[in-house]
Amino acid sequence: MELTIKEIALRAGVSKSTVSRVISGKGYTSLEVRDRVLQLIEELQYRPNAVARAMVSQRTHNIGVLIYRQHHPIASHPFYGKILDAILMTAASLNYSVFVTTDHDMSLRSADFMMEKRVDGLILISRLQQNVIDYITNFGVPYVMVNGSTDVDGVMHIVNQDEEGGRMVAEYLTDLGHRQIFVIAGPQTHRSHNLRLKGFKNYMAGIGVPIPSSSILQASTSTFGEGYELMRSHWEQFRAGGFTSLFATNDMIALGAMKFMLEQSVRIPEQVAVVGFDDIDFAAMFSPSLTTVRVNTEEMGTQALSLLDKLIRQEVNIENPKQLVPRLIVRQSTQ
Amino acid sequence: MELTIKEIALRAGVSKSTVSRVISGKGYTSLEVRDRVLQLIEELQYRPNAVARAMVSQRTHNIGVLIYRQHHPIASHPFYGKILDAILMTAASLNYSVFVTTDHDMSLRSADFMMEKRVDGLILISRLQQNVIDYITNFGVPYVMVNGSTDVDGVMHIVNQDEEGGRMVAEYLTDLGHRQIFVIAGPQTHRSHNLRLKGFKNYMAGIGVPIPSSSILQASTSTFGEGYELMRSHWEQFRAGGFTSLFATNDMIALGAMKFMLEQSVRIPEQVAVVGFDDIDFAAMFSPSLTTVRVNTEEMGTQALSLLDKLIRQEVNIENPKQLVPRLIVRQSTQ
DNA sequence: CTGAAAGCGCTTACAG
DNA sequence: CTGAAAGCGCTTACAG
Secondary structure (H helix, E strand, O other), rough: OOOOOHHHHHOOOOOHHHHHHHHOOOOOOHHHHHHHHHHHHHHHHOOEEEEEEHHHHOOOOOOEEEOOOOOOOOOOOOOOOHHHHHHHHHHHHOEEEEEEEOOOOOOOOHHHHHHOOOOOOOEEOOOOOOHHHHHHHHHHOOOOEOOOOOOOOOOOEEEEEEHHHHHHHHHHHHOOOOOEEEEOOOOOHHHHHHHHHHHHHHHHHHHOOOOOOEEEEEEOOOEEEEHHHHHOOHHHHHHHHOOOOEEEEEHHHHHHHHHHHHOOOOOOOOOOEOOOOOOOHHHHHOOOEEEEEEHHHHHHHHHHHHHHHHOOOOOOOOOOOEEEEEEEEEOOOOO | OOOOOOHHEEEEHOHHHHHHHHHHOOOOOOHHHHHHHHHHHHHHHHOHHHHHHHHHHHOEEEEEEEEOOOOOOOOOOHHHHHHHHHHHHHHOOOOOOEEEEEEEOOHHHHHHHHOOOOOOOOEEEEEEOHOOOOOOHHHOOOOEEOOOOOOOOOOEEOEHHHHHHHHHHHHHHHHOOOOOOEEEEEEOOOOHHHHHHHHHHHHHHHHHOOHHHHEEOOOOOOHHHHHHHHHHHHHHHHHHHHHEEEEEOOHHHHHHHHHHHHHHOOOOOOOOEOOOEEHHHHHOOOOOHHHHHOOOHEEEEEEEEHHHHHHOOOOOOOOOOOOEEEEOOOOOOOO
């Protein structure tokens, strides 16, 4: 037997309307009545039914976070998990509850689910597929993308200045004197990996030390295992090339490659300097710790949610989000 | 303007009741009518309003996951994040949507929020505090604990056989010939750290090689930083003690301690063998990779949710969950 | 096989 | 300052 506003009204000897008014604080109520009702609510531990409220207000104060990943991990992903944490944090302060869901097969199933639940808005993380976008748009639910695989016209998209980050790495490594730089690049279909590589290559070309495509390995996934495997299978090529440094377009790949090299007794950074990208927690913990470019995931999550909130509240003149500024974090793997 | 059942009914020339029946599949409907309605639903992309449904059925098909952590990370936590992933997975197959929330200050705020949202049930992860238990119990909402800090009478609690895991480590290390074992133990107020240490000590005492309390360091948090710091501050003691191995009651502490030792040019495992506990993803990635005891987090999440589902559906004769069986994972840090 | 009515727990004008 | 009524979008007996 759930406690309802009706029961409170009965006990307080007033109408439901009055109880509703004291709870919401809107409209007049005599002090005497207000106190009596508040007292009862406290005493009986009454909690208004948010479902009923949503029904009438047409606002659930719930949002959905869709993380598109083909494989595990989802929430525990070292990069996307961080963004999720920031979203959770900000959501609490803005009074939203958040549904976390995933869709590995890129079906519309979870998006569909969120539509039925009548979420006020959606945050789409990672892969951004046109069909999902179209589907959601069709329902008229506001949404924000975070670190999607491509930019899409008219879609609010929170991203890092990845091209600039790639440039920073090139500048840093060349300033250290490196000229023979090996590169392992994550999936080029993904915006961030693509731009990181681009920024890096452009800088190198600009200073007259272009990176030959033979020095660039294309990874099909951006995982630790892939980094390890690519380094293993190209080890002879790497040794023969006289490379003094390695840049991978994310930390996981860099760490995997590093582990293989450490197992070959390569001294890092003395023989090979390594730079990654993202600054996941593990980067600082690895031995040697990894020099990398920090993506401000906290700001990503915070910005995504406050932007979504504006969209939901239909604020006017909402500005497109500014790209986040990356920061080079120098650690043991290069110095 | 949301599309409603009323609109579908109007267009199909039938009553709302009939539309409701074809959607639910309960009750009779003529084939002709059913087809017409289904056609319309498909055409207009009608999605039933789960909020309205919840209102009448008194079931939201939403559950809440409360992760109690004092500090970040929450969802991205290497251990709890894994459990969360498993929960998300199972939830999808059981048709629940899940709210993920946290409460760093141990207030009742998020529990309260979940009560207002009228979740069908709750999963409490990590710290288990009596006041939260009491509060939720008071509302009559079913819940399941996962890896809580203590066992509480009558509370369904999914845990690992931590004492057995501690025993396995002791057996393994002594079988390798180690007698001088250094131990860093996580917060003893937490059930898992306490039992892991206990199982370990008991085995050692049992074979006549009791661990003196001077060989056991108490960590106040179970973090990487704490492991590193404790090893640093007790380095002289460690060296003087002639220890050939280290056991930490979780991987993070073990990894932190390992990093410090590697920085001191200690060769692992030749000079010091290291064993952790949990088998978080980083354990396998570290260099050298860490020997550890795997906690079946996937099973934890899956079991938690199916148990909660039984509780929600008020199944009779629900058995208490069996403790999960740990498994020793041997890696480079000991061989 | 189908429709009218009541009701889930609230809020929101509208009278008084 | 307060209460009665209508309504949010569904489902569920109950008639017919």
